[in-house]
Amino acid sequence: MSGKAAIVGGGVIGGGWAARFLLNGWDVAVFDPDPQAERKLGEVLENARRSLPGLGDVALPSEGQLRFCASLAEAVDGADWVQESVPERLELKHRVLAELAGHVRADTVIGSSTSGFKPSELQEGQALAGQIVVAHPFNPVYLLPLVEIVGSPANDPAFIEDACARLTALGMKPLHIRAEIDAHIADRLLEAVWREALWLVRDGIATTEEIDDAIRFGFGLRWAQMGLFETYRIAGGEAGMRHFISQFGPCLQWPWTKLMDVPELTDDLIERIAGQSDAQSGTHSIRELERIRDGNLVGMMRALALNDWGAGALQNAHDAARAQAAGLVDHVGALSDPSLPVLTLTRAVPLDWIDYNGHMTEARYLDAFAQATDRLMRMVGCDDSYIAEGGSFFTVETHIRHLDEVRAGAPITVHTRVLEGAGKKMHLWHEMQSDGRLLATGEHMLLHVDLATRRASPPAPQVAGALERLAAAHAALPLPEGAGRGVGAPR
Ligand SMILES: NC(=O)C1=CN([C@@H]2O[C@H](COP(=O)(O)OP(=O)(O)OC[C@H]3O[C@@H](n4cnc5c(N)ncnc54)[C@H](O)[C@@H]3O)[C@@H](O)[C@H]2O)C=CC1
Numbered sequence: 417m418s419g420k421a422a423i424v425g426g427g428v429i430g431g432g433w434a435a436r437f438l439l440n441g442w443d444v445a446v447f448d449p450d451p452q453a454e455r456k457l458g459e460v461l462e463n464a465r466r467s468l469p470g471l472g473d474v475a476l477p478s479e480g481q482l483r484f485c486a487s488l489a490e491a492v493d494g495a496d497w498v499q500e501s502v503p504e505r506l507e508l509k510h511r512v513l514a515e516l517a518g519h520v521r522a523d524t525v526i527g528s529s530t531s532g533f534k535p536s537e538l539q540e541g542q543a544l545a546g547q548i549v550v551a552h553p554f555n556p557v558y559l560l561p562l563v564e565i566v567g568s569p570a571n572d573p574a575f576i577e578d579a580c581a582r583l584t585a586l587g588m589k590p591l592h593i594r595a596e597i598d599a600h601i602a603d604r605l606l607e608a609v610w611r612e613a614l615w616l617v618r619d620g621i622a623t624t625e626e627i628d629d630a631i632r633f634g635f636g637l638r639w640a641q642m643g644l645f646e647t648y649r650i651a652g653g654e655a656g657m658r659h660f661i662s663q664f665g666p667c668l669q670w671p672w673t674k675l676m677d678v679p680e681l682t683d684d685l686i687e688r689i690a691g692q693s694d695a696q697s698g699t700h701s702i703r704e705l706e707r708i709r710d711g712n713l714v715g716m717m718r719a720l721a722l723n724d725w726g727a728g729a730l731q732n733a734h735d736a737a738r739a740q741a742a743g744l745v746d747h748v749g750a751l752s753d754p755s756l757p758v759l760t761l762t763r764a765v766p767l768d769w770i771d772y773n774g775h776m777t778e779a780r781y782l783d784a785f786a787q788a789t790d791r792l793m794r795m796v797g798c799d800d801s802y803i804a805e806g807g808s809f810f811t812v813e814t815h816i817r818h819l820d821e822v823r824a825g826a827p828i829t830v831h832t833r834v835l836e837g838a839g840k841k842m843h844l845w846h847e848m849q850s851d852g853r854l855l856a857t858g859e860h861m862l863l864h865v866d867l868a869t870r871r872a873s874p875p876a877p878q879v880a881g882a883l884e885r886l887a888a889a890h891a892a893l894p895l896p897e898g899a900g901r902g903v904g905a906p907r
């Protein structure tokens with residue numbers, strides 16, 4: 417599902433939305449009167465291109481077209497989705513939303529990035545009230561999946577459902593909030609923590625860095641994968657949540673926190689916070705900090721994907737939904753031309769595959785080829801249920817030639833030939849390319865095994881048959897250059 421998005425306000429958040437849409441194949445038109453908007457958005461987009469395409473294990477669609485427009489009307493013309501991301505001032509948002517009337521279709525979703533306003537506040541007096549919803553994202557919008565979707569009685573539930581489906585297709589996690597409240601869910605929580613942190617600095621208890629350490633070395637890591645309630649359930653020991661509440665519930669009555677009090681943001685306090693923040697992080701530019709943050713986020717979300725958990729499980733589901741559109745098939749019977757090498761991997765190089773030389777590290781060539789082998793196994797019928805019944809393939813020999821380098825975010829494909837598929841043997845030839853350049857070849861010998869005895873055994877007839885047919889179809893192709901070669905420089 418792609419389309420045309422209009423971004424109204426291309427600052428920190430509008431820029432992130434633009435990147436999310438563009439890298440998922442949408443055309444994007446931006447309206448922002450700031451003369452620096454194009455430069456700033458370009459820098460955000462550059463960071464996004466490094467990090468988002470490699471987040472999942474399946475290639476994203478080709479990038480859409482980006483356009484900067486001189487007027488709001490020009491930007492939103494023909495848009496399927498308009499995302500308002502102007503500064504958090506209600507009168508400004510009202511003005512911008514009112515200007516959309518007459519310029520957008522009746523089915524265009526008008527999302528507002530507002531961190532705090534309720535949808536009914538945004539919709540007040542608006543001709544297009546029924547099309548306006550809160551779509552509150554999290555920075556960086558191109559990597560973090562959460563979007564809080566909040567509507568009001570003015571919105572048709574089917575309209576909200578459709579908006580959520582479009583966000584899901586962008587790899588996002590729309591969280592539909594049933595009741596409208598100031599600051600939705602997440603910012604209500606974040607503001608409570610932010611207020612307490614300001615008190616801690618104001619009272620001289622902790623520096624900005626010490627507070628950040630208290631989060632990032634401890635509960636922040638827990639929150640990223642289990643949130644609050646699941647974490648506390650475990651903290652209650654075997655008796656779970658009930659014991660946790662009976663032990664720590666009474667503390668809520670003690671004045672552990674400042675609750676609703678807000679410290680006065682005096683010049684002195686602002687200087688103290690900003691000065692400590694400079695001392696803590698001032699050696700990095702904001703763009704550098706963004707790149708460090710993005711690398712960490714990609715690493716964490718890819719680790720969660722290995723456990724099929726939380727944000728990682730969402731990414732896996734997105735990959736599975738994208739696989740067919742990316743040209744990957746699950747069974748040899750679905751190949752349009754079985755006589756050609758089979759597309760077994762199409763993805764971008766993730767940030768966590770990059771080494772100190774600034775390119776994809778050697779071990780990841782094997783990782784990519786292993787993913788390609790896994791898909792070929794699935795295609796011949798050696799899938800999860802076959803493996804659960806006790807049959808599989810083990811790799812017994814591998815020869816990889818590293819022919820060219822590739823950088824973070826670059827697209828890579830692997831095409832695979834079956835050089836031999838007979839009896840217990842599966843002899844594969846993988847070729848990895850990026851934009852027409854041959855990056856590597858991988859030659860792999862696998863043997864079918866009985867997982868009960870851990871010894872070589874013939875595959876089940878349906879697997880043997882599919883493999884033999886593919887090997888026969890590939891036999892007409894000329895032998896690939898380098899196949900069967902030993903290790904060493906060519907003489
Ligand atoms: N910065 C953050 O962490 C987050 C912000 N938000 C929300 O996103 C919205 C935007 O915030 P930021 O991107 O942080 O602000 P920002 O200041 O970085 O960007 C706002 C952009 O809007 C442009 N603008 C001002 N008037 C405009 C108009 N009439 N038409 C078009 N563009 C106009 C400005 O030139 C600027 O580039 C706010 O509602 C904010 O609450 C939501 C999630 C996180």
Ligand SMILES: C[N+](C)(C)CC(=O)CC(=O)[O-]
Pocket residue numbers: 530531553554555603606
């Ligand atoms: C600070 N903030 C209220 C603008 C933050 C958000 O709205 C969400 C985020 O990205 O933390």
